[in-house]
Amino acid sequence: xxxxxxxxxxxxxxxxxxxxxxxxxxxxxxxxxxxxxxxxxxxxxxxxxxxxxxxxxxxxxxxxxxxxxxxxxxxxxxxxxxxxxxxxxxxxxxxxxxxxxxxxxxxxxxxxxxxxxxxxxxxxxxxxxxxxxxxx
Amino acid sequence: xxxxxxxxxxxxxxxxxxxxxxxxxxxxxxxxxxxxxxxxxxxxxxxxxxxxxxxxxxxxxxxxxxxxxxxxxxxxxxxxxxxxxxxxxxxxxxxxxxxxxxxxxxxxxxxxxxxxxxxxxxxxxxxxxxxxxxxxxxxxxxxxxxxxxxxxxxxxxxxxxxxxxxxxxxxxxxxxxxxxxxxxxxxxxxxxxxxxxxxxxxxxxxxxxxxxxxxxxxxxxxxxxxxxxxxxxxxxxxxxxxxxxxxxxxxxxxxxxxxxxxxxxxxxxxxxxxxxxxxxxxxxxxxxxxxxxxxxxxxxxxxxxxxxxxxxxxxxxxxxxxxxxxxxxxxxxxxxxxxxxxxxxxxxxxxxxxxxxxxxxxxxxxxxxxxxxxxxxxxxxxxxxxxxxxxxxxxxxxxxxxxxxxxxxxxxxxxxxxxxxxxxxxxxxxxxxxxxxxxxxxxxxxxxxxxxxxxxxxxxxxxxxxxxxxxx
Numbered sequence: 001x002x003x004x005x006x007x008x009x010x011x012x013x014x015x016x017x018x019x020x021x022x023x024x025x026x027x028x029x030x031x032x033x034x035x036x037x038x039x040x041x042x043x044x045x046x047x048x049x050x051x052x053x054x055x056x057x058x059x060x061x062x063x064x065x066x067x068x069x070x071x072x073x074x075x076x077x078x079x080x081x082x083x084x085x086x087x088x089x090x091x092x093x094x095x096x097x098x099x100x101x102x103x104x105x106x107x108x109x110x111x112x113x114x115x116x117x118x119x120x121x122x123x124x125x126x127x128x129x130x131x132x133x134x135x136x
Numbered sequence: 137x138x139x140x141x142x143x144x145x146x147x148x149x150x151x152x153x154x155x156x157x158x159x160x161x162x163x164x165x166x167x168x169x170x171x172x173x174x175x176x177x178x179x180x181x182x183x184x185x186x187x188x189x190x191x192x193x194x195x196x197x198x199x200x201x202x203x204x205x206x207x208x209x210x211x212x213x214x215x216x217x218x219x220x221x222x223x224x225x226x227x228x229x230x231x232x233x234x235x236x237x238x239x240x241x242x243x244x245x246x247x248x249x250x251x252x253x254x255x256x257x258x259x260x261x262x263x264x265x266x267x268x269x270x271x272x273x274x275x276x277x278x279x280x281x282x283x284x285x286x287x288x289x290x291x292x293x294x295x296x297x298x299x300x301x302x303x304x305x306x307x308x309x310x311x312x313x314x315x316x317x318x319x320x321x322x323x324x325x326x327x328x329x330x331x332x333x334x335x336x337x338x339x340x341x342x343x344x345x346x347x348x349x350x351x352x353x354x355x356x357x358x359x360x361x362x363x364x365x366x367x368x369x370x371x372x373x374x375x376x377x378x379x380x381x382x383x384x385x386x387x388x389x390x391x392x393x394x395x396x397x398x399x400x401x402x403x404x405x406x407x408x409x410x411x412x413x414x415x416x417x418x419x420x421x422x423x424x425x426x427x428x429x430x431x432x433x434x435x436x437x438x439x440x441x442x443x444x445x446x447x448x449x450x451x452x453x454x455x456x457x458x459x460x461x462x463x464x465x466x467x468x469x470x471x472x473x474x475x476x477x478x479x480x481x482x483x484x485x486x487x488x489x490x491x492x493x494x495x496x497x498x499x500x501x502x503x504x505x506x507x508x509x510x511x512x513x514x515x516x517x518x519x520x521x522x523x524x525x526x527x528x529x530x531x532x533x534x535x536x537x538x539x540x541x542x543x544x545x546x547x548x549x550x551x552x553x554x555x556x557x558x559x560x561x562x563x564x565x566x567x568x569x570x571x572x573x574x575x576x577x578x579x580x581x582x583x584x585x586x587x588x589x590x591x592x593x594x595x596x597x598x599x600x601x602x603x604x605x606x607x608x
Contacts, residue, residue, distance in 0.1 A: 113378050
């Protein structure tokens, strides 16, 4: 599994690695929703497509994850098969399928928000590494 | 970090580089052992870096590691001296809080109707993942403007409710254009919903009274069945904090502000961005006041239906917030100055005689509601005369164990079995999630109440024992 769950007294976090920034954001997003739910299959027509523009790679990570949380809540779905395409160093096109909330198995409480606490997004010789904590 | 013990329940973090004031933690030796197991003390020190902070970066006895601010953190900044406001000092769940409702029922009355009451509450209280609110989306605009008063105007609640709410259930300074369309979209379908995580509705019984006078003023008596509700501003608040953290992260550099954790992003209270955040916070807070108000109405209805009566007398004891920043006047250096008091997981605790308290509560001070963990006691305290931390007290038991670790101790089914065998009915949004909120994941709330009393944060009034929980 390319992401790991980080322990926190009240909340939770994940750390992930990937060869590219786009891959890293996808892993972090997948890990974030894996904390909440599993199961179900994407419903045809329940899709996400969003453009997110930020000023830095850290902001891009937070903004993409926050955007997905918003869409998950208002559209009553859990995003799966999340694909990130960078159109510029800090601009991302986000595409995902959606599983209706009613079809999922609940694994954890919904995530309230993405925090900047101890946020890390770094390029290393082996690829990208990222760490994000969530308010639960 | 080196902690210096000042007294039995007071510990100081001496000023180190970058800290504008020392840190001050209220805890017993036993509670301090928990505090030192995570990164909460570092966060107390980090908060001490905020521009304009006065006296100390305080931490209540239920302190634990949060994000940016510790949970249980209190920071007051001098408004007229470039003091800042930080959305991280309020948190994502803006105006999360607790409401306590009294009843005319005794424990035997509840026992005679236990199953039907709990089932009716479970049926009426939306909770868990993806559950919408019970109130019409069309109420949103009025609620954002007028908080609990808007809900009362629509028939939720009874006369007298607002007088028993902090700020009368209406945060002043709200502005519809201060929050984003996304925030409104998230809020529209969640008016009157509990949420998840540590949010709950609990039926409790007053186990013991420790202050007869205050209890009588609050309308509490030994053996009385009460209902406690813990929830906040839901997705609307989360989105509002997210939006403003982003803006402040960019804006603070224009004011020459640097903080050790970006979650502490802040700007001067007296700045365009600061004023806009306070307006947004007030708007989201109005959602939370109304949310608890509507759920309280629903709880009353559930009791009435379960007991087969048309009307039921269940007066509001009080409603408190524990995630807010407020402009209050306090004495600093011998003079009264306006401060922006951030309470992140801390309860306002005005003492006797405070002019902002309703007249009928003024003689004894403000009720301070301290819920324990599911399955353990909760406390009603009252504001003290000489609170040392800008009229702030604890807000709960405070976690000691991560969710991940708690899940490994016992399954949700096992936690439910243990609670039921202790006489506590459980109606969870998800049985699996009960394990994350099990009593062993929290500190001893009695110890937290003890420290509140010893440190003069708040005095004990009544101890409440759970009978049934509707869990988010």
